[in-house]
Amino acid sequence: MCGIVGYVGPRQAQDVIVEGLRRLEYRGYDSAGVAVVDEAAGLIASDKRAGKLANLEKALGVDGLPAATTGIGHTRWATHGAPNDVNAHPHLGAEARVAVVHNGIIENFAALRTALENEGHRLVSETDTEVAAHLLERAVADGADLTSAMEEVCGRLEGAFTLVAIDSQDPDRVVAARRNSPLVVGMGDGETFLASDVAAFIEHTRDALELGQDQVVTITRDGVEVTTFDGEPSEGLHYVVDWDLSAAEKGGYDWFMRKEIFEQPRAVADSLLGRHTEDGALQLDEVRITEDELRDIDKIIVIACGTSFYAGLVAKYAIEHWTRIPCEVELASEFRYRDPILTRDTLVVAISQSGETADTLMAIRYARSQRAKVLAICNSNGSTIPRESDAVIYTHAGPEIGVASTKGYLTQLVACYLLALYLAQVRGTRFGDEIATIVRELEEMPQHIQHVLDGSDAVYDLARRYVDHRSVLFLGRHAGYPVALEGALKLKELAYIHAEGFAAGELKHGPIALIEEGLPVFCVVPPRGRDQLHAKMLSGIQEVKARGARTLCLAEEDDDAITPYADEIVRLPKVSTLLQPLLAVVPLQLFACELATLLGHDVDQPRNLAKSVTVE
Numbered sequence: 001m002c003g004i005v006g007y008v009g010p011r012q013a014q015d016v017i018v019e020g021l022r023r024l025e026y027r028g029y030d031s032a033g034v035a036v037v038d039e040a041a042g043l044i045a046s047d048k049r050a051g052k053l054a055n056l057e058k059a060l061g062v063d064g065l066p067a068a069t070t071g072i073g074h075t076r077w078a079t080h081g082a083p084n085d086v087n088a089h090p091h092l093g094a095e096a097r098v099a100v101v102h103n104g105i106i107e108n109f110a111a112l113r114t115a116l117e118n119e120g121h122r123l124v125s126e127t128d129t130e131v132a133a134h135l136l137e138r139a140v141a142d143g144a145d146l147t148s149a150m151e152e153v154c155g156r157l158e159g160a161f162t163l164v165a166i167d168s169q170d171p172d173r174v175v176a177a178r179r180n181s182p183l184v185v186g187m188g189d190g191e192t193f194l195a196s197d198v199a200a201f202i203e204h205t206r207d208a209l210e211l212g213q214d215q216v217v218t219i220t221r222d223g224v225e226v227t228t229f230d231g232e233p234s235e236g237l238h239y240v241v242d243w244d245l246s247a248a249e250k251g252g253y254d255w256f257m258r259k260e261i262f263e264q265p266r267a268v269a270d271s272l273l274g275r276h277t278e279d280g281a282l283q284l285d286e287v288r289i290t291e292d293e294l295r296d297i298d299k300i301i302v303i304a305c306g307t308s309f310y311a312g313l314v315a316k317y318a319i320e321h322w323t324r325i326p327c328e329v330e331l332a333s334e335f336r337y338r339d340p341i342l343t344r345d346t347l348v349v350a351i352s353q354s355g356e357t358a359d360t361l362m363a364i365r366y367a368r369s370q371r372a373k374v375l376a377i378c379n380s381n382g383s384t385i386p387r388e389s390d391a392v393i394y395t396h397a398g399p400e401i402g403v404a405s406t407k408g409y410l411t412q413l414v415a416c417y418l419l420a421l422y423l424a425q426v427r428g429t430r431f432g433d434e435i436a437t438i439v440r441e442l443e444e445m446p447q448h449i450q451h452v453l454d455g456s457d458a459v460y461d462l463a464r465r466y467v468d469h470r471s472v473l474f475l476g477r478h479a480g481y482p483v484a485l486e487g488a489l490k491l492k493e494l495a496y497i498h499a500e501g502f503a504a505g506e507l508k509h510g511p512i513a514l515i516e517e518g519l520p521v522f523c524v525v526p527p528r529g530r531d532q533l534h535a536k537m538l539s540g541i542q543e544v545k546a547r548g549a550r551t552l553c554l555a556e557e558d559d560d561a562i563t564p565y566a567d568e569i570v571r572l573p574k575v576s577t578l579l580q581p582l583l584a585v586v587p588l589q590l591f592a593c594e595l596a597t598l599l600g601h602d603v604d605q606p607r608n609l610a611k612s613v614t615v616e
């Protein structure tokens with residue numbers, strides 16, 4: 001998820017663009033760049049720097065770029081290619097005639113890049129974006145105008161992308177295209193804006209045009225033209241923005257956390273992009289551990305902290321079931337002090353959203369000192385933990401601003417499933433058609449998650465009715481047990497109340513003494529496909545209900561067996577047991593977010609917490 005700005009109008013383009021990028025910096029801060037059409041020289045003038053926007057502003061200095069009234073800008077959240085000056089956007093074509101900025105993932109960029117290089121093009125970055133710059137420039141050099149060039153090139157791209165481009169030979173025009181990544185137009189008086197979201201231009205105009213799928217938009221001072229990738233006339237959705245600037249940066253939500261909960265369908269879809277072939281075979285090219293080495297792995301140890309540790313607990317079920325490799329899950333802060341048994345055939349999987357958690361970092365340093373191989377699952381490109389690992393699987397959740405992890409957690413689950421399936425594929429512990437079936441189910445998850453989100457009002461109502469409780473328990477079995485732990489953590493870190501997760505089968509061995517009249521108990525009910533699990537969970541629900549608990553059940557849509565024992569039911573789409581955590585955790589995220597809001601807490605920055613714990 002990156003921040004994009006385009007401008008055409010009477011003002012200095014650089015100033016408008018840099019100010020717009022500042023409003024979008026929460027969308028990514030790995031690097032920033034700006035490019036303008038220097039009409040006097042008939043050239044593109046640009047500058048780009050790794051790091052926060054301030055680095056770019058320092059490089060631009062007082063004079064800045066040459067005077068120009070047309071330009072584009074970008075603040076990056078790295079997906080392909082480390083966050084450095086070369087990989088920063090904008091990217092230029094071979095003759096530096098066209099400049100492009102991009103948000104998203106071009107899945108087929110590798111093949112396109114090879115074709116360009118075979119034609120003699122020299123690409124200098126590791127990014128997928130630079131390929132688009134060369135393709136667009138070749139099209140305009142062949143006589144197409146920038147709009148036609150964008151239509152033609154986008155027809156050849158696969159994946160999710162918003163592209164915005166300028167042509168030094170076509171001043172006073174910015175052209176953009178949108179597929180699966182956000183893009184909105186701001187229509188001012190004699191000036192027009194393009195941006196990833198309205199925060200970039202809301203101080204100049206509230207007159208906006210939302211663009212749809214597979215559309216190209218051309219903006220000039222005088223207005224906007226929308227076409228399809230086939231060049232047919234089309235139109236966007238006009239609306240007037242009624243948010244203030246702060247709300248605009250949160251996409252209209254009250255909290256970044258709530259916005260990030262609702263971004264989860266997109267985040268999961270982006271984390272699956274380009275990681276399997278049409279027939280469901282996994283292709284994790286960023287796993288730099290050879291297949292032979294993966295076949296020699298005889299133990300996996302997952303290490304992480306907090307929510308990431310609970311993602312690791314889910315991973316254990318998937319890894320052991322699909323690969324038959326013994327898998328332990330360890331708190332990073334405990335791992336290196338227990339004298340663990342590690343060999344060169346041990347794979348240590350370090351899960352970290354920030355990539356900077358000190359406990360996890362020290363644990364992987366220890367693991368590598370013991371000759372184990374380390375694979376990082378991380379959301380922050382170029383951060384310390386992936387940099388110090390042998391291999392990495394990046395989650396493509398985009399920046400997670402809320403301290404309480406939500407989309408970071410869900411995309412960690414996706415990465416763990418992909419890793420387990422990849423190991424099963426390499427080691428032959430699952431047939432290709434079995435793996436393809438699971439991949440197809442994963443591909444359906446974004447729409448299932450959206451379905452759960454569509455029921456958010458019922459969960460908010462639940463939070464209002466239970467707002468006065470000072471203790472809540474969470475029960476789960478099998479892959480639902482880590483979900484219960486994560487649900488409890490969300491409530492602890494946001495509502496500051498006692499919340500505890502248990503394996504449902506463990507309740508009768510002591511914790512059931514906690515049950516008293518009216519105590520809310522969330523129950524994560526497994527799918528009925530595995531009867532022994534479902535029946536046992538039903539027993540646990542009956543046990544707590546019989547002792548006066550209020551049972552809040554998360555269960556499949558048509559599971560009527562729980563109805564007699566459930567005081568509240570949140571329905572989930574039917575999915576397989578191992579993948580149900582992707583859905584079951586969402587109502588618990590919503591519940592915790594809403595309860596904390598009702599209690600008047602700062603949901604994005606809960607007391608005593610930090611987004612990344614860089615001390616041991």
Ligand code: AGP
Nearest residue numbers: 306307308352353354357404405
């Ligand atoms: C989760 O909501 C918390 N913010 C915290 O437990 C977090 O998951 C933990 O500190 C690990 O952070 P990491 O994923 O960035 O390593």
